Amino acid sequence: MKARDLFTWPEGLPFAEWFSMEAHPWEWLPRIREALAGFPFSGHAGKGPAIPPGVEVQGDVYLDSSVKLPHTATLHGPAWIGPEVEIRPGAYVRGNVIVGAGSVLGNSCEYKNCLLMEKVETPHYNYVGDSILGNRAHLGAGVICANLRLARDEVVVRLEDERFRTGLHKVGAFLGDGAEAGCNSVLQPGTILGQRAAVISMPFSGYLPAGKIAIAQVPYRVLSRPES
Numbered sequence: 001m002k003a004r005d006l007f008t009w010p011e012g013l014p015f016a017e018w019f020s021m022e023a024h025p026w027e028w029l030p031r032i033r034e035a036l037a038g039f040p041f042s043g044h045a046g047k048g049p050a051i052p053p054g055v056e057v058q059g060d061v062y063l064d065s066s067v068k069l070p071h072t073a074t075l076h077g078p079a080w081i082g083p084e085v086e087i088r089p090g091a092y093v094r095g096n097v098i099v100g101a102g103s104v105l106g107n108s109c110e111y112k113n114c115l116l117m118e119k120v121e122t123p124h125y126n127y128v129g130d131s132i133l134g135n136r137a138h139l140g141a142g143v144i145c146a147n148l149r150l151a152r153d154e155v156v157v158r159l160e161d162e163r164f165r166t167g168l169h170k171v172g173a174f175l176g177d178g179a180e181a182g183c184n185s186v187l188q189p190g191t192i193l194g195q196r197a198a199v200i201s202m203p204f205s206g207y208l209p210a211g212k213i214a215i216a217q218v219p220y221r222v223l224s225r226p227e228s
Contacts, residue, residue, distance in 0.1 A: 006176035010118040036078035131172030140183035147172035157190040
């Protein structure tokens with residue numbers, strides 16, 4: 001599984017040198033911090049939109065002049081937010097966040113160590129941590145990209161016939177270009193949705209190939225939780 005299998009790098013994102021398309025997608029996660037550390041924030045100071053009184057900005061935050069800001073939001077850097085991005089009320093950017101053109105950072109959503117490419121929609125009550133969302137990816141209301149296992153151990157990515165040790169304890173989801181997750185879905189740590197794949201309102205773990213749809217089945221299985 002290579003990044004090129006999931007994503008097409010947008011020309012409008014100025015960080016291509018940091019993200020090899022031949023790398024595994026989870027190898028991109030540490031590169032987000034490195035890419036932002038190399039960005040000349042000082043050279044863009046004062047060129048963004050007017051900041052409303054209810055929007056808190058801390059640290060190095062690049063805002064394109066066309067970014068639409070709400071009356072209330074919290075933006076902690078480092079962060080790069082590109083052209084025509086819409087930030088809705090109560091959005092919380094926690095640092096190490098890159099957002100491509102035309103994307104939506106939604107109402108009461110939280111973002112941390114993530115890369116959103118272009119025209120990504122995360123409109124309502126989403127958590128996007130340690131995740132990569134491809135072009136035109138969409139999260140329905142309440143979708144969570146879980147990034148930490150209950151055991152708090154290393155996240156292992158499971159494909160159809162392979163397993164990959166990531167060396168990371170926090171790994172969220174990887175949504176290929178055009179992938180979607182339906183309302184209230186929980187994407188478990190290390191989940192990969194191929195291009196145009198879709199999860200229909202359910203917990204999902206593992207790998208969903210390109211163009212496939214995962215639908216919840218009933219009855220549900222109920223298992224005993226081991227004693228800690």
